[in-house]
Amino acid sequence: MSKPIQGFFGYARIEPGELSMITFTEVNKWFKELHVLKDINLHVNQGEVVVVCGPSGSGKSTLIRTINKLEPINSGTLIVDGMDLSDKKADINRLRAEIGMVFQQFNLYPHLSVLKNITLAPIKIRKLSKKDAESDAMALLERVGLTEKRGAYPTQLSGGQQQRVAIARALAMKPRIMLFDEPTSALDPEMIGEVLYVMKDLAQSGMTMMVVTHEMGFASEVSDRVIFMDEGEILEEAHPKDFFKNPKHERAQQFLKEVLSPMH
Amino acid sequence: MFKYQFDWSVVLSGQYAEWLLSGIKVTFQLSVVSIIFSFLLGLLIAVMRMSNVRPVRWFAHGYLEFFRNTPLLVQIFFWYFGSYKILPMVINDWLNRTNFEFAAAVIALTIYTSAFIAEDIRSGVRSIPKEQMEAARSSGFSYIRSMQYIILPQAVRITVPPLINQFLNLTKNSSLAMTIGVMELTYQARQVESYTFKGFEAFTAATLVYVVISMIIAGLMTLYSRKVLNPIRAK
Numbered sequence: 001m002s003k004p005i006q007g008f009f010g011y012a013r014i015e016p017g018e019l020s021m022i023t024f025t026e027v028n029k030w031f032k033e034l035h036v037l038k039d040i041n042l043h044v045n046q047g048e049v050v051v052v053c054g055p056s057g058s059g060k061s062t063l064i065r066t067i068n069k070l071e072p073i074n075s076g077t078l079i080v081d082g083m084d085l086s087d088k089k090a091d092i093n094r095l096r097a098e099i100g101m102v103f104q105q106f107n108l109y110p111h112l113s114v115l116k117n118i119t120l121a122p123i124k125i126r127k128l129s130k131k132d133a134e135s136d137a138m139a140l141l142e143r144v145g146l147t148e149k150r151g152a153y154p155t156q157l158s159g160g161q162q163q164r165v166a167i168a169r170a171l172a173m174k175p176r177i178m179l180f181d182e183p184t185s186a187l188d189p190e191m192i193g194e195v196l197y198v199m200k201d202l203a204q205s206g207m208t209m210m211v212v213t214h215e216m217g218f219a220s221e222v223s224d225r226v227i228f229m230d231e232g233e234i235l236e237e238a239h240p241k242d243f244f245k246n247p248k249h250e251r252a253q254q255f256l257k258e259v260l261s262p263m264h
Numbered sequence: 265m266f267k268y269q270f271d272w273s274v275v276l277s278g279q280y281a282e283w284l285l286s287g288i289k290v291t292f293q294l295s296v297v298s299i300i301f302s303f304l305l306g307l308l309i310a311v312m313r314m315s316n317v318r319p320v321r322w323f324a325h326g327y328l329e330f331f332r333n334t335p336l337l338v339q340i341f342f343w344y345f346g347s348y349k350i351l352p353m354v355i356n357d358w359l360n361r362t363n364f365e366f367a368a369a370v371i372a373l374t375i376y377t378s379a380f381i382a383e384d385i386r387s388g389v390r391s392i393p394k395e396q397m398e399a400a401r402s403s404g405f406s407y408i409r410s411m412q413y414i415i416l417p418q419a420v421r422i423t424v425p426p427l428i429n430q431f432l433n434l435t436k437n438s439s440l441a442m443t444i445g446v447m448e449l450t451y452q453a454r455q456v457e458s459y460t461f462k463g464f465e466a467f468t469a470a471t472l473v474y475v476v477i478s479m480i481i482a483g484l485m486t487l488y489s490r491k492v493l494n495p496i497r498a499k
Contacts, residue, residue, distance in 0.1 A: 096404040101399075121403040
């Protein structure tokens with residue numbers, strides 16, 4: 001066993017373990033007639049970092065949005081952190097509090113300052129005192145390098161800064177899983193690095209993460225597993241080394257060629 | 265040419281000026297109380313109108329159509345003369361001992377204006393990107409709490425200009441309350457006119473006061489929204 005390292009976010013480093021966090025079994029989803037998720041089987045353990053990639057419209061965003069039930073599934077079973085999402089009685093709000101989500105468009109609350117964006121849910125849902133929530137928030141802002149922006153409003157920040165605040169906001173709930181839905185796709189190229197840097201440190205702290213991204217550098221360097229999707233199916237699931245060196249599926253080869261060298 | 269003798273002193277001093285002053289006070293009270301209630305009721309109706317629960321949504325829809333499409337004067341008469349008749353004696357007695365004219369006017373103005381406010385707020389809510397609701401729900405807020413903390417505060421900020429309009433309409437509409445004997449500004453101006461025959465002066469004074477009251481309300485709201493609600497413009 002490797003020695004636990006103190007992670008960037010203060011969690012002890014946990015090696016991907018046996019504890020199951022997300023399990024898809026024969027999951028299907030339709031948007032009207034469109035079959036967007038086809039017989040999905042997928043298992044994610046605690047502490048694993050899984051990158052989901054694939055061409056646009058492949059269902060990868062839908063896949064991670066089913067995990068906190070932003071998209072309900074139509075058939076199959078999906079168990080997240082021990083909760084069966086097909087169970088009508090499941091307390092979805094309680095589960096969502098345990099799952100942080102980071103969006104492509106950041107989705108910060110524009111009427112609240114950076115600090116209040118981060119402390120709102122901990123105060124209202126976790127019932128933290130304002131003082132505790134703010135000291136947690138300041139610690140998170142320090143870690144994403146934005147303490148001086150605590151009083152700013154989202155529109156006063158660059159895209160990269162907004163996304164880092166969004167990550168801090170999600171982490172403020174001390175989630176057990178973090179979902180990233182194309183977190184860098186809306187960013188100017190020079191801002192992608194600062195966001196990936198934060199995500200990388202989060203991954204190394206042992207957070208269970210599912211990341212939809214086209215950042216293949218991040219996938220190969222940080223992830224434990226890469227999943228390739230096309231037309232609603234998982235076509236390939238592999239260790240990043242194998243996936244990049246030697247993709248098995250023809251469409252995965254094609255996709256990698258296009259992503260890695262768009263001009264050939 | 266003009267035989268009319270202008271005499272501004274009747275509205276500027278003495279007993280008649282006192283009548284006008286007390287009318288101003290009542291108009292101001294009537295407006296402010298109704299503004300507060302109509303805003304709160306409008307928020308509630310707007311949320312109900314957008315509810316996922318069908319009967320709730322239908323009720324709100326019916327409410328909106330009903331109160332937007334009937335004359336305010338009829339509604340004032342209904343609450344004052346009509347609602348009275350169907351209430352139990354005990355309540356009637358109690359109402360007679362209180363200032364029922366004022367209460368009926370507040371109820372009518374509140375309900376009538378809340379229908380318009382609800383529609384303004386609803387269009388404000390619809391202009392908030394749906395991703396805001398997603399972000400709120402994904403951090404564990406229920407639908408109602410997401411509305412309360414994230415969607416409505418933004419929607420209300422956007423809705424401030426039409427809300428100012430509704431509040432000004434309400435203030436001006438409050439003059440209809442004279443028809444049921446609320447001694448507000450228009451009522452008192454009418455009184456002054458019938459005692460002194462100085463109609464021009466009395467209603468000029470009333471008109472100017474309405475302008476001033478409206479400007480004060482609009483000014484305060486603009487100031488409030490600039491300084492408190494909206495330090496930074498949402499995109």
